[in-house]
Amino acid sequence: MPISMQHERDNIYRFEVSGVLKKSDLEQAEALLVAEMGRIGSTRLLFVLKEFEGWETNPKWGDLTFYVKHGDSIEKIAIVGDERWRGGALMFASADLRRAPVEFFAESALPEARAWLSA
Numbered sequence: 001m002p003i004s005m006q007h008e009r010d011n012i013y014r015f016e017v018s019g020v021l022k023k024s025d026l027e028q029a030e031a032l033l034v035a036e037m038g039r040i041g042s043t044r045l046l047f048v049l050k051e052f053e054g055w056e057t058n059p060k061w062g063d064l065t066f067y068v069k070h071g072d073s074i075e076k077i078a079i080v081g082d083e084r085w086r087g088g089a090l091m092f093a094s095a096d097l098r099r100a101p102v103e104f105f106a107e108s109a110l111p112e113a114r115a116w117l118s119a
Contacts, residue, residue, distance in 0.1 A: 002017060003021060005029050007036070011040055011042060011043045015047045017047060017049050018051045020053045021056065022058070023058045030070075033045075044078075044118075045076070045117075047079045049080065049089065052082070067098075071099070074098070076102075077102040078102075078114075078117050079093060079102070079104045080106070080107060083106060
């Protein structure tokens with residue numbers, strides 16, 4: 001699966017995304033996250049784009065059901081990846097629509113992304 005979720009510490013969860021992200025793979029990861037949110041409450045998310053190639057073409061990407069139902073349970077989102085994905089990743093994360101802050105960090109700035117999430 002091109003997306004995996006790991007618990008880092010406290011309420012911080014890391015998603016590693018590689019290859020072409022499919023809507024079905026994201027939905028599986030969202031289901032895991034919803035289960036964790038039910039257990040611990042609000043979360044902070046770290047997305048690491050590693051050898052990322054983009055998103056599959058799928059008309060269902062516009063479905064905001066997860067965002068509407070669970071968006072308020074996400075405190076912060078940090079995205080770490082190649083600079084060429086900055087615009088697309090921030091748009092994909094609905095950065096302009098969320099109450100929670102969303103920041104993009106260069107691949108070399110993983111420690112800074114973790115520090116920002118923890119602050």
